[in-house]
Amino acid sequence: MKLTGVELRRISLPLVSPFRTSFGTETTRDALLVRVESTEAEGWGECVAMSGPLYSSEYVDGAIDVLRRFFVPALGAVERLSAIDVAPALAKFHGHRMAKAALETAVLDAELRAEGRPLARELGAVHDRVPCGVSVGIMNSIPELLDAVGGYLDEGYLRIKLKIQPGWDIDPVAAVHERFGDDILLQVDANTAYSVSDARHLARLDPFNLLLIEQPLDEEDILGHAELARSIKTPVCLDESITSARAAAAAITLGACSIINIKPGRVGGYLESVRIHDVCVAHGIPVWCGGMLETGLGRAANVALAALPGFTLPGDTSASSRYYQTDITTPFTLDNGHLPVPTTPGIGIDPLPDHLAAVTTSTEWLPLQVVGSD
Numbered sequence: 001m002k003l004t005g006v007e008l009r010r011i012s013l014p015l016v017s018p019f020r021t022s023f024g025t026e027t028t029r030d031a032l033l034v035r036v037e038s039t040e041a042e043g044w045g046e047c048v049a050m051s052g053p054l055y056s057s058e059y060v061d062g063a064i065d066v067l068r069r070f071f072v073p074a075l076g077a078v079e080r081l082s083a084i085d086v087a088p089a090l091a092k093f094h095g096h097r098m099a100k101a102a103l104e105t106a107v108l109d110a111e112l113r114a115e116g117r118p119l120a121r122e123l124g125a126v127h128d129r130v131p132c133g134v135s136v137g138i139m140n141s142i143p144e145l146l147d148a149v150g151g152y153l154d155e156g157y158l159r160i161k162l163k164i165q166p167g168w169d170i171d172p173v174a175a176v177h178e179r180f181g182d183d184i185l186l187q188v189d190a191n192t193a194y195s196v197s198d199a200r201h202l203a204r205l206d207p208f209n210l211l212l213i214e215q216p217l218d219e220e221d222i223l224g225h226a227e228l229a230r231s232i233k234t235p236v237c238l239d240e241s242i243t244s245a246r247a248a249a250a251a252i253t254l255g256a257c258s259i260i261n262i263k264p265g266r267v268g269g270y271l272e273s274v275r276i277h278d279v280c281v282a283h284g285i286p287v288w289c290g291g292m293l294e295t296g297l298g299r300a301a302n303v304a305l306a307a308l309p310g311f312t313l314p315g316d317t318s319a320s321s322r323y324y325q326t327d328i329t330t331p332f333t334l335d336n337g338h339l340p341v342p343t344t345p346g347i348g349i350d351p352l353p354d355h356l357a358a359v360t361t362s363t364e365w366l367p368l369q370v371v372g373s374d
């Protein structure tokens with residue numbers, strides 16, 4: 001297919017409650033949607049970059065700029081484009097994986113829609129529904145946290161992830177463990193808030209039988225994670241550090257992690273995500289699907305990925321209502337702790353035009369030259 005134009009659409013969606021992590025507090029999801037038009041079909045991709053470069057170096061304005069100036073023109077020049085050509089065509093541009101992922105996903109969606117094939121089948125999914133966990137932000141007090149966790153367990157979430165940082169770690173984990181017991185699946189996420197000299201402190205989480213501790217140290221500190229993994233009982237899981245299948249293989253070989261969180265945006269797309277999944281399966285490393293507060297568009301594609309066989313732990317693929325009062329798509333709802341894998345062609349979901357229009361803050365249309373037309 002040949003791209004005929006790309007729309008960059010920025011939306012602003014209020015979160016149902018503030019989401020606080022060690023890197024900041026979000027009250028609204030400021031997100032970028034990419035819609036491609038081609039000679040065959042249209043397709044959608046959600047860019048997971050956030051407003052500021054706090055989770056990683058990427059941010060929404062940067063993604064818009066690099067897409068407009070470099071990525072869209074580079075793809076526009078390809079006469080016979082398939083999703084597998086996107087990463088090679090953009091490889092000379094360093095970094096900006098979230099922006100690349102959004103564009104690749106939109107091309108993949110268009111291609112699969114044109115061919116009538118669902119994304120889940122294309123990626124190698126083996127389940128028709130996926131088990132879901134929920135990521136619980138840092139709260140003002142432990143009673144408030146216990147209420148939030150209790151509410152999510154009542155809704156049916158199968159695993160709880162607590163965001164932690166220095167000053168909000170051992171006590172909240174102990175309180176949740178004491179209240180809800182050893183039966184619940186519990187894990188923590190530090191978003192790089194510690195250093196390797198905190199190993200003794202983090203070993204105080206050992207008695208709570210946590211499933212894992214996610215990204216305790218700086219994203220570049222692979223050897224630090226390996227050292228920490230040797231000195232605590234809680235399994236170390238990497239998020240921010242895993243930027244590619246090559247990075248995953250290196251981290252595994254160096255003993256820096258025994259579990260990996262796969263986020264398609266962070267690694268440049270769903271095709272690279274499958275390669276990471278395959279590397280992990282070959283090494284016996286369990287994986288789970290992370291989240292970036294996606295709308296229904298990004299969620300649909302994440303759920304398809306989470307249905308691959310190596311995804312043996314519940315993901316941060318929560319129901320739409322965990323994030324948004326009104327999503328831009330038909331909402332994903334929890335059924336016995338699971339979300340259904342979309343079955344219709346492409347990512348399998350479309351934005352609802354009225355909902356989309358109501359939250360759009362800007363749109364930009366980038367036309368592409370079609371050879372032979374004037």
Ligand code: OSB
Pocket residue numbers: 055134135189191239290291292293294316317318
């Ligand atoms: O580290 O997993 C993370 C949200 C935004 C940025 C980073 C992270 C998160 C989450 C929420 O933990 C996951 C979700 O429910 O989408």
Ligand code: MG
Pocket residue numbers: 189191214215239240261290
């Ligand atoms: Mg994380």
